[in-house]
Amino acid sequence: MSKKKLPKLIVILGPTATGKTKLAVALARKFNGEIVSADSRQVYKGMDIGTGKDLSEYGLSVMSFPLRIVVRGKLQRGSRKTIPRSRVTARDDNFFVPYHLINIINPNTEFNVAKHKKLALKEINDIIRRGKLPILVGGTGLYISAITDNLDFPAVGPDKKTRKKLEKLSTSEKIKLLKKLDPAALKFVDVRNPRRLDRVLEVCLAGYKFSELRKKNKPLFDYLQLGVTFQKNILDKRIDARVEKMIKNGLAEETKKIMRTYGKNTAPLQTIGYKEIIDFLKNKPGQKIDLETINLIKIHTHQFAKRQMTWFKRNKKIKWIKNKKEATILIKRFII
């Protein structure tokens, strides 16, 4: 019952290329909402094409207002005629929807779940304070879970020094060390995954027990999770079309630009779409992206979408919806 007292939060999730943004924007318009992104890559400035940012989906900003006006139902571009303001109406199905946590940092800035959780919480609470409905939208399962499950992150952040030290140890030495520092963690930590093992040791070496720190807290929101997806073969086709579009829109140029300004080893460039292009350019600098590379991007995105679904599938609270109508019905019922 106390759950009813919690502020309401809508979550729109699903694998890549399913039209989450479009749906979320439409729902935001309908329910007076604002969007908070839960996407680990769209936070980066300049990574637009490859992360499928599609900022135009959010509608007309105040700035672009004079360029697209509707007069008697007809759209006029850059009309030079002075139209009395009273006669100008923005297309009321296309007004701007505020979004948050997109384009917030440069690619050379470190980012992670804990940071995202902190920022997202702030944005969500601000939206609630403004009397609007927060809509969390994205495909990064962990980031969403951090908010909905109110994951408790250990006080120790990434530490370069300990990571350097750990580099020198072999896996078996690391396991031995963990056995000594936090034997309970051995039960659930995937020691074959170096990244996981290192992180756990990082926490333990800072004087904590990873097995005790890692827990879920009481929920902060009364949330409704809506999932959008497609049958695998259809989703793959959507992905393919999207990749083609990205290439046409200049993904290669975008990649080069980031490489130039931040260096090709910038962490966020380890993103599907960018990394394949970097590999290609390494072998054939200056050449036009070939079919093989485009195909690789498609395949890697298919695999990514599958991984996303693996994550979402075990979350039984997600209500998988087919369209905006179903979403609307569920939200109406939820926000009463």
Place this chain on the structure above:
RNA sequence: GGGCAGGUGGCGGAGUGGUCAAUCGCAACAGACUGUAAAUCUGUCGCCUUCGGGCUACGUAGGUUCGAACCCUACCCUGCCCA
């Protein structure tokens, strides 16, 4: 027409008489996931199975051998070179 190289599991590609249902990579399928998560990692991967094993397989057809993907013969196909 002649010479050379080669035909192996969905693809690439090892193997060159027994320990080969066949290393490995890719794809595919399934899964894990608490500070890199579009990342990272794990399992399965000829067919059947009561999980002991059984069956069919390395271009095709024969042969040698106790035993062949591996040796021999013929044929078919592919690539390169010479006509």
